[in-house]
Amino acid sequence: MSEVYVEEVCKQYRDVQALDSITCTFEDGQLTVLVGPSGCGKTTLLRTIAGLIEPSSGAIYIGKRRVDGIPPWERNIAMVFQSYALYPHMTVFKNIAFPLEATRTPKDEIKRRVVETARILQIENLLDRKPRELSGGQMQRVALGRAIVRKPEVFLMDEPLSNLDAKLRVVMRAELKHLQTQLGVTTIYVTHDQAEAMTLADKLIVMNAGRIQQVGRPEELYRNPRNVFVAGFIGSPPMNFIEVQYDPAERALIGPDFQYPLGPRWLDLLRNRPAGTLILGIRPESIQVIASPSPGMVPASVYVMEQLGREILLDVKIGPQTLRAFVPADTRLQMGQEVWLQFQEEALYLFDPETEVSLSWQERQ
Amino acid sequence: MAVLFIIPALLFVTLFMYYPILQTFIYSLFSLHRTADWLHAQFVGLQNYIAVMKSEAFRGAFGFTLYYTVMTVFFELAIGLGMAIATFSVHPRLRGILRAVLVVPWAIPPIVSAMLWRWLFHADAGIFGYLLTATGLVSKPPAFLTDPTLAVHSIIVASVWKNASMMGILLLAGLASIPQDIYDAAKVDGARTWFRFRRVTLPLLLPTILVTVLFRSLWALRMFEESYGLTGGGPGTTTDTLSTFAYKYFFTYARFGVGSAYAMVIFAMVVMVAIVYVNRVKGNLRFKE
Amino acid sequence: MNGELSNGRRSLKRWLLEGLVTLAIIGFCLGPLYWIFATSFKPMGTEYVIPPEFWPSKPTLQAYAVILGIQAPGAERASQEGALKGTTEIKASPHLNFLVPVRNSLIVSTSVSAGALLLASLAAYAISRLRFRWKIQSLMVLWVAGLLPAVIVIAPTFVLMRSLNLLRTLLAMILPNIAYNIPLTTWLLAVYFAQLPWELEDAAKMDGYRPLQIYRKVILPLSTPGLFSAGIFAFLGSWGEFMLASAVTMGVAEVQTVPVAILNLSFEYRYQWTWISAAICLSVGLMVLIALVFQRWVIQGLTAGSVKY
Ligand SMILES: Nc1ncnc2c1ncn2[C@@H]1O[C@H](COP(=O)(O)OP(=O)(O)OP(=O)(O)O)[C@@H](O)[C@H]1O
Numbered sequence: 001m002s003e004v005y006v007e008e009v010c011k012q013y014r015d016v017q018a019l020d021s022i023t024c025t026f027e028d029g030q031l032t033v034l035v036g037p038s039g040c041g042k043t044t045l046l047r048t049i050a051g052l053i054e055p056s057s058g059a060i061y062i063g064k065r066r067v068d069g070i071p072p073w074e075r076n077i078a079m080v081f082q083s084y085a086l087y088p089h090m091t092v093f094k095n096i097a098f099p100l101e102a103t104r105t106p107k108d109e110i111k112r113r114v115v116e117t118a119r120i121l122q123i124e125n126l127l128d129r130k131p132r133e134l135s136g137g138q139m140q141r142v143a144l145g146r147a148i149v150r151k152p153e154v155f156l157m158d159e160p161l162s163n164l165d166a167k168l169r170v171v172m173r174a175e176l177k178h179l180q181t182q183l184g185v186t187t188i189y190v191t192h193d194q195a196e197a198m199t200l201a202d203k204l205i206v207m208n209a210g211r212i213q214q215v216g217r218p219e220e221l222y223r224n225p226r227n228v229f230v231a232g233f234i235g236s237p238p239m240n241f242i243e244v245q246y247d248p249a250e251r252a253l254i255g256p257d258f259q260y261p262l263g264p265r266w267l268d269l270l271r272n273r274p275a276g277t278l279i280l281g282i283r284p285e286s287i288q289v290i291a292s293p294s295p296g297m298v299p300a301s302v303y304v305m306e307q308l309g310r311e312i313l314l315d316v317k318i319g320p321q322t323l324r325a326f327v328p329a330d331t332r333l334q335m336g337q338e339v340w341l342q343f344q345e346e347a348l349y350l351f352d353p354e355t356e357v358s359l360s361w362q363e364r365q
Numbered sequence: 366m367a368v369l370f371i372i373p374a375l376l377f378v379t380l381f382m383y384y385p386i387l388q389t390f391i392y393s394l395f396s397l398h399r400t401a402d403w404l405h406a407q408f409v410g411l412q413n414y415i416a417v418m419k420s421e422a423f424r425g426a427f428g429f430t431l432y433y434t435v436m437t438v439f440f441e442l443a444i445g446l447g448m449a450i451a452t453f454s455v456h457p458r459l460r461g462i463l464r465a466v467l468v469v470p471w472a473i474p475p476i477v478s479a480m481l482w483r484w485l486f487h488a489d490a491g492i493f494g495y496l497l498t499a500t501g502l503v504s505k506p507p508a509f510l511t512d513p514t515l516a517v518h519s520i521i522v523a524s525v526w527k528n529a530s531m532m533g534i535l536l537l538a539g540l541a542s543i544p545q546d547i548y549d550a551a552k553v554d555g556a557r558t559w560f561r562f563r564r565v566t567l568p569l570l571l572p573t574i575l576v577t578v579l580f581r582s583l584w585a586l587r588m589f590e591e592s593y594g595l596t597g598g599g600p601g602t603t604t605d606t607l608s609t610f611a612y613k614y615f616f617t618y619a620r621f622g623v624g625s626a627y628a629m630v631i632f633a634m635v636v637m638v639a640i641v642y643v644n645r646v647k648g649n650l651r652f653k654e
Numbered sequence: 655m656n657g658e659l660s661n662g663r664r665s666l667k668r669w670l671l672e673g674l675v676t677l678a679i680i681g682f683c684l685g686p687l688y689w690i691f692a693t694s695f696k697p698m699g700t701e702y703v704i705p706p707e708f709w710p711s712k713p714t715l716q717a718y719a720v721i722l723g724i725q726a727p728g729a730e731r732a733s734q735e736g737a738l739k740g741t742t743e744i745k746a747s748p749h750l751n752f753l754v755p756v757r758n759s760l761i762v763s764t765s766v767s768a769g770a771l772l773l774a775s776l777a778a779y780a781i782s783r784l785r786f787r788w789k790i791q792s793l794m795v796l797w798v799a800g801l802l803p804a805v806i807v808i809a810p811t812f813v814l815m816r817s818l819n820l821l822r823t824l825l826a827m828i829l830p831n832i833a834y835n836i837p838l839t840t841w842l843l844a845v846y847f848a849q850l851p852w853e854l855e856d857a858a859k860m861d862g863y864r865p866l867q868i869y870r871k872v873i874l875p876l877s878t879p880g881l882f883s884a885g886i887f888a889f890l891g892s893w894g895e896f897m898l899a900s901a902v903t904m905g906v907a908e909v910q911t912v913p914v915a916i917l918n919l920s921f922e923y924r925y926q927w928t929w930i931s932a933a934i935c936l937s938v939g940l941m942v943l944i945a946l947v948f949q950r951w952v953i954q955g956l957t958a959g960s961v962k963y
C-alpha cells in the first residue's frame with residue numbers, strides 16, 4: 001500500500017491537450033475520486049497512472065518508486081474497467097486467478113486466494129461460470145475480485161458502476177466503499193457523477209479541460225468551491241448564478257430586478273474592489289422563499305414547481321433569470337405567483353467574472 | 366413477388382454451377398470423349414472411378430494435394446499470424462503502410478503469381494539460386510522446379526507467398542475485434558507480452574483462426590494454377606494435383622469421363638471441409654425475417 | 655501486442671524494431687514483385703547475366719516495346735528460338751501484341767462486374783429488404799455456390815459453350831464468370847443494403863412506390879460505395895480467372911485474356927524473361943493499383959467474404 005504522486009504530467013494528443021500539467025497526491029489507503037465532465041481527461045490521467053498511456057511529460061510515483069516508463073505489468077496495480085473487461089473465454093475462477101497466474105503464484109495458493117476473494121464478494125457459487133452467463137452486477141463483482149485478489153498497491157477504477165442500473169449502483173457503491181475501507185488500499189476512482197463522487201470520496205479532485213480545478217474533502221468542496229466551475233459542478237441541483245453589479249456607494253449588489261444590501265463581512269472582502277460586474281452564486285438549498293415581502297428581499301415569480309415528495313423544487317424568475325430553490329412539500333404556491341427570496345448572507349458566493357475565482361475562497365479556508 | 370428479384374441470380378448460379386455438377390457426375394459414369402458426342406458414349410458405371418483409384422498417378426496427386434494443403438495452410442497461418450500481430454502492434458502510421466502492402470499478393474492472379482515464381486526459381490538465372498550460391502550454401506543453383514522434392518516445396522513456397530498475407534488480413538481483423546479493454550486488463554493484471562499472447566490473444570483469436578484455416582483449405586484442396594503454371598505438374602507427375610489431372614484429362618487427353626471422376630473426388634473433399642466451414646459460419650447469415 | 659495506445663514517448667529501440675519488422679514484411683510481400691519489375695527493364699538477354707543486377711545498369715523499355723508490338727521481336731532471334739524449342743508447337747508471330755489480351759480482359763472483367771452487380775444487387779435487395787419464403791434457403795444456395803471448385807463445372811460449361819457456338823468468344827468467359835462472382839457480390843451487397851436507413855424506403859412506400867422502383871430510386875443511388883467495392887471483387891476475380899478462360903479460348907490469340915496470354919507467352923518465348931516480366935508488370939500493375947487505392951474496401955470485403963460470412 002502506498003501513496004501515488006503525479007508531478008506535472010502533461011498529455012498531448014494531436015489537437016487536444018488532454019492533461020495540462022497535473023500535479024496531485026493520492027494519499028495512502030484513501031479513496032480519491034477524480035470527477036469532472038465528459039472529456040476532461042479523467043480516464044487519460046487514470047490510464048497514465050496505470051501505464052496504459054505514456055505521458056508526454058512529467059513524472060509518476062507509486063510509493064517511492066518512479067513508474068513512468070515502466071510497463072503496466074510491473075507497476076503492481078489493479079484496474080476495474082467500465083466494461084469490466086472480463087476474459088470471455090475463462091471461467092470466473094480463471095478470471096480471478098489470472099493476475100496470480102501471471103505473476104507465477106503457486107497453484108495451491110492461487111486456489112486459496114481465489115476462493116477467499118470469492119467469499120468476500122459472495123460469488124462462490126459462480127466460480128464455474130463463464131462471463132456471458134453472468135448478470136451485470138455479478139460481472140462487476142468478478143471484476144472487483146480480479147482486482148483485489150493480488151493485493152496490489154493501488155486500485156484504479158474507471159467508472160466501474162456506470163453500467164449498472166440505478167438501484168444496483170447505489171448498493172454496489174456502498175459495498176465498494178466498505179470493501180475499500182476494509183482493505184485499506186489506495187484507490188483512485190473515476191466518475192463523472194458528482195453524487196457518486198461525494199458519497200464515495202475521502203478526497204475529491206475536480207477536473208475540467210485537462211486541468212485540476214480544486215482538491216479537497218467532499219464537504220469542503222461543497223462549502224467552499226474555488227471557482228464558478230467547481231461551484232456549478234458540485235451539488236445537485238447546481239448552484240444558481242446571477243450576474244450583478246457591485247455598487248460600493250450603495251454598499252449593495254444591483255441585480256436585474258433587485259438590490260441586495262451587503263453586510264459588513266462582504267463589504268470588508270470587497271473593500272479594494274471598484275464598482276463593476278460580479279457573479280453572484282447561491283445554492284438552491286440556501287434560498288428561503290417567502291410569500292410576503294419584507295426588507296432586503298428579492299422579488300421573484302414562480303415559474304415551475306417540481307414536487308419531490310420531501311420538498312418542492314421551485315424554479316423562480318427574477319427578471320429574465322431563472323433560479324432554483326427548495327420549499328417545504330406542503331407549501332401552497334401557484335404558477336406566476338409573486339414570492340420573495342431571502343439569500344442567507346453566509347451562504348452567498350461572489351466570483352470574479354474574468355477569472356471566475358471565488359472572492360471568499362481564501363477567507364473561508 | 367419478391368422472389369422475382371432473386372430468381373435471375375439463382376438461375377445463373379444454377380445454370381453455371383449447380384447443374385454442371387450433376388452433369389459432371391453423369392459424365393463420370395461414362396466413357397466419354399469430348400469430340401465424340403453422346404452417340405458414342407458408353408455407360409461404364411463406376412469403372413472410371415475404379416480405374417482412377419487404382420492408378421499410381423491418382424495416388425500421387427491425392428497425396429500431393431493433401432500434403433500441399435496441410436503444408437501451405439500451416440505455413441500461411443504461421444506467417445499470416447506473425448504478420449497480423451506485427452501489423453497490429455506497430456505504430457499506426459506503419460500499420461497503414463503494412464495493411465496496404467498485405468493486399469498486394471492477394472491482388473495478383475494465381476497464374477500470374479506462378480509465372481512470377483517460375484522466374485525467381487529459374488534454374489540458371491533465378492534469384493534464389495543465385496543468393497544460395499552467393500552465400501556459399503550450395504556450389505551450384507539447385508534445380509528448384511525439376512528436382513521432385515524441390516519442385517513440391519517450391520510450389521508450396523510460392524503459394525505461401527501468395528496467400529499468407531491474405532490470411533494476415535483476416536487474422537488482423539480478428540485481432541482488431543478483440544476489445545482493447547481486454548488487452549489492457551491483462552496488462553495491468555501483470556501479464557507480460559508472451560503470457561498475454563498465450564493466455565488471452567490466442568484463445569480469443571482461435572475461432573477466427575479456425576474459420577480462416579477452413580476457408581483456406583477449401584481453396585488449397587482444389588489448387589490448380591500454381592502447379593499448372595509453375596511446373597506443369599512435373600517433373601513427371603510429381604506436382605500434379607487432382608485439379609491439374611482433371612484439367613489434363615478434360616482438355617489435353619479429351620477424356621471427359623476420367624476427368625470428371627477426378628473432379629468428383631475433388632468435389633467430395635471440398636464438400637467435406639465445406640460442411641464444417643458452413644456449419645461454423647452460417648450463424649452469420651442472418652437477415653431481417 | 656501493444657494495441658497502440660501508448661504513442662507518447664517511444665524508445666528508439668522500439669522504433670528500430672518496428673521499422674525492421676515493417677521492412678521485413680514489405681520485403682516479403684513486394685520482394686518477388688520487385689524482382690519481376692527490375693527484370694522487365696533489363697536489356698534483352700542480360701537477365702541471365704550472373705551475378706544479376708538488382709537494378710539494371712542500362713534500364714530500357716525494350717521489353718515493353720516488344721510485347722506491345724511496337725518493336726518486332728527480331729527475325730533471327732525468333733528462328734533461333736524455334737530451333738531451341740524443337741518439337742513444341744510454334745506460332746510464328748513476328749509481332750506480339752499484348753494490348754489485345756489486356757483489351758479482352760478489360761471487356762470481360764467490366765462486363766462481368768456489370769452483370770454480376772446487376773443480378774446480385776437485385777438478389778441482395780430482396781434478401782436484405784423484402785420478406786419472402788425460403789429466404790435463408792435462397793441465400794444459402796447462392797452463398798454455397800461461391801465455395802464450389804471450378805474444376806467440377808468446367809467440362810459441362812465447355813460443352814454448353816460449344817453447343818451454343820460460343821467457344822473462342824469473350825461471351826464464353828463472361829457468362830459463367832458472372833455466375834462465379836454472384837455469391838460474393840450478393841453477400842457484400844446484402845450486408846451493405848441491410849445497414850441503409852429504412853426511413854427513406856418507408857417514405858417511398860408511403861408515396862406508393864413499388865419494390866422495383868424503390869430498388870432503383872432509393873437503394874441503388876444510396877449504395878454507390880457498396881456497389882463499387884463489390885464491383886472491385888467481381889473485377890479482380892474475373893481478371894484472374896484462368897481455368898475456364900484457357901479452356902474456351904482454345905489457343906486463339908484474339909480472344910485470350912491476360913492470364914492465358916501470359917502463360918502462352920511464357921511457353922512460346924520461354925527464354926525471354928524480360929518480355930514475360932514486362933507482360934506480368936503490365937497485367938498486375940493495374941490490379942495492384944486498384945487493390946491499393948481501394949485498400950480499405952478490399953480488406954472489408956475480404957473479411958466479410960470469408961470469416962464473417
Ligand atoms: N487516443 C486519443 N487520441 C486523441 N485524443 C484523445 C485520445 N484519447 C482521449 N483523447 C481526448 O482527450 C480528452 C480527454 O479524454 P478522456 O477519455 O480522458 O476523458 P474523460 O474525462 O475520461 O471523459 P468521459 O467522462 O467521457 O470518459 C478528450 O478530449 C478526448 O477526446
Ligand SMILES: [Mg+2]
Pocket residue numbers: 042043044158
Ligand atoms: Mg472516461
